[in-house]
Every structure is written in C-alpha cells, then in structure tokens.
Amino acid sequence: MKEVYFKDNFFSRGITEIFNENQDQIGYLDLKSAFTSSVAVCGLDHKTHIEGRFSGFFKGRWIITGQNKVELGRLQQSFSFTKRKFVYETADRGNYTIVSKVFSKEYQILNEKEEEVVCFERVSGFFESRAYKLVNRSELLSTEEWTAVVMGVNMFEKMSNDGGTAAMGGAVT
Template identity: 40%
Template sequence: MILYFRDNFFNAGRTEIVNENQEAIGEIDLRNAFGSSLEVFGRDGGGPLFGGKFRMMSNKWRVTDSSGEECGVLRYRFTFMSKRYEYDRYGEGVFEITSPAFSRDYEVRNAKGELVVSFQKVSGWFESTAFRLTVHSGRIVGYEWVSVIMGMNEIRKRHNSAGAG
C-alpha cells in the first residue's frame, strides 16, 4: 500500500490522503494552528480512525485509536549522525524509525529488524511538508502510520523552533 499525504503551512485545516493512483482515500484534519493535534479519517468520511497529539508538558506524541484510547506513543531518540525515533505500539512492540543524516528517506523496523514501513519526504523547499508512505508488512494499518509520521513531523518542528529561539 502506498499513500501520499501532507502538512499545511499553518498547521490547520484538512488535507487529503491519496493512493498511488491519486485517488482520495482519506484525509487528515489538522485541528488548530496553536496546539499540535490531528485526526486521520478514512475513505468513508465517518469518525476518525486515528488521532495524535502531544502529551501534556512533553515532547512525546500520543497516538489514539477510533475510540480515543491511546494505542501507542512516539518519541525522539537523540543521535549524532542520524535521525531516530521510536514508536511503542501497545501490544505490538517497539518500532524503530531511522534516517541517515541529511536524508529524506526513512525506514521503520520492528523488534526483529524486519522492514515494516518506509517513507520519504517528497516536498520541495517552499512547499508544505509532504510524504510518500509504503507499507510493506505488519498488522498496523497505513492510517495509523500517517498519524505516527505526522507526529514525527511535529516533533521535528518543535526541535527546530526551540533551536531557533
């Protein structure tokens, strides 16, 4: 499964999730410009399938399921020459998200080291951040990975703004 999705410049509003044929199969609702939170909807437009927001007074991204229950947490791991995050999916284990320094390509591996998901940042310099997600295997659906990747993007934004100040 291949999905394309993007952020908005002002962290607010809805953006489409499309497949490799450019068919709309869902959307992301970026809840507001001042507090980072989002909801991910499927093709049918019903209630949210997944959500995400920061934990209170923390840089950990909380992923929620369709009932609003926390189903996992994403955290940044400091490294010198690469980008590294961990997604602890309750009941599934810890997934490591890595990217070499200065790369736009990421890999997600399970505890056995198997490639589960890969994604690339595909946007240009003056565009809002966009991603191409490929789900290779596993029981976690693409819509949940959208919430995780958008959370990773929000953590990166927080780190960049903290470094600028």
C-alpha cells in the same frame, strides 16, 4: 503493501487529502490547529479512524489513539548525533525504531527484529508544505496509524527546526 501520499499545511492547520498510488483520494487529515499540534486521520466517510497529539506540557510524547480514544502507541524522539531516531512503542504489537540519516529525506521503520516494515520519505519542495510518501508493508499496524506516526515525526522535526516554539504552541512550517 499500501502506498499513500499526504501533506501538512502551513501552520499545521486545516484539511489535507490522503491519496493512494493511483492519485485517488482515500481519506484526509484534519490538522486541528497550530496551538494543539494534533491530527485526525479520517476516511472518506468523514469518520475519524486514528488521532495523534502531543501529551503533557513539554510535548515529549506523541500519543496515537484509535476509535473511542483508546491509546494505540507512543512516539518519542531518541537522540543520536549520527542520525535522526524515533521510537514508536505499542502495548501488544511490538516496538518500532524510525531512523533517517541526518540530511536525508528518507526514513525506515524497523521492527524489533530490525526488519523494515514501513518506509516513508519527504517528497515536497523547499517552499512547499511538507508532503510524504508512505509505503506500509506491516501486517500488524494500519496505514492510518502509520500516517499518524509520520505526522508525529513531522511535528517533532518542526519543533527541532523551530527551536522549540512549536512545543509551546507556536505556529511553524
């Protein structure tokens, strides 16, 4: 099990640190810019391990890529009136459902057997940038990949809260 903490920045731009449960920095997020809505998950070696970005003009999919820009998976929002729901599909490592009650800050990531393999929660305050605690119990997907998935959920929710201007490149928090 791996536990990490990371956060967004206002305007989703700049560098933010990734910490482990002992508050040691283990990497960082490079939030490319508010206009491209993309993120790179980097190690302390300054190498990009995983990237996440919206695909297409209407920003309906968050694409996760690994080294050499090889696609690892796609995150999409799934509509539900009773909960927030997302689906993360990978080519050969399974499909995952991300669910949260409507006003909750806690999320579960379930595998195809509906077993919780990852959980994350928003741990930031009202006037702060969004910060997350991620607990990875998955043996198939890395914590770096799940970090990019969480940032994708973050971007989708920012678009929903903003009425969609983030999808067109607007800066929101």
